[in-house]
Amino acid sequence: MSRVIIACANGTGRSHTVVERPAHEASLRDLPLEVRYGSPPNDLRTTAMLVLDLSAAGDDTTGLATGQAAFAVTAASACAVVLIPDVVVPVAAPARRVTQVAPGNDARHPAEGAIDFAFGAAQGRGIQLHALHAWELPSCAAGLPFGVPEDNRGTWEDHEVQLLTDALRPWPVK
Incomplete structure (x- = not known):
């Protein structure tokens, strides 16, 4: 089974922010990136990383896991889970080197x-x-x-x- 990185976005203007980090990770690890709009898949056995959007736009109408539901997904997942908070970082912000x-x-x-x-x-x-x-x-x-x-x-x-x-x-x- 091949490994995959999954980004779950809500289709709003924040989608670029939600997909940016997993796209970078996918290129570093030479793994495919799968972008989903809505809920994460039920079967995460082949998932290396799951990225969830925690924005206010991700409510019951979009099907995204937010708030307590996102934390429940995190607790139940064996893969790495990244939760993108409801904070928009300006594009002009300087990049920080991860140490x-x-x-x-x-x-x-x-x-x-x-x-x-x-x-x-x-x-x-x-x-x-x-x-x-x-x-x-x-x-x-x-x-x-x-x-x-x-x-x-x-x-x-x-x-x-x-x-x-x-x-x-x-x-x-x-």
């Missing part, structure tokens, strides 16, 4: 497609990958009368770092 890729991930349930995409983006551009993993203290910490002892916090933090390390281990670092 790192920072994928957010749940180390307990890693999204392999998103991780793979992030590693490929970092390697293809020769830039750093800075993995993010948010976590919270165990529920037992809330019952401690004088806060969390440093030893306990350090142990829990070390465990979370190990989870993230284990989740990223299958990808080679070059």
Whole structure:
């Protein structure tokens, strides 16, 4: 199965903005770009990246996933998902050089497609990958009368770092 990058636009003047980033990614990765007007496809198994427009124009009448629906698509997708916010950047704005890729991930349930995409983006551009993993203290910490002892916090933090390390281990670092 060949991989594809899918951009879901709403057919408004913002469509160019929504398609610009995935078009660039498609050319960098030598992957085909599929532009859809409306909802994303149900089957994303061959999708390397899915781009969704979060503009106000993307409401129930256009069929685009917006707001909570977009986040539900993101949570259910194994591929990398890019959400384009309802912000229009002026064409005359200077281009910024990307210096790192920072994928957010749940180390307990890693999204392999998103991780793979992030590693490929970092390697293809020769830039750093800075993995993010948010976590919270165990529920037992809330019952401690004088806060969390440093030893306990350090142990829990070390465990979370190990989870993230284990989740990223299958990808080679070059």
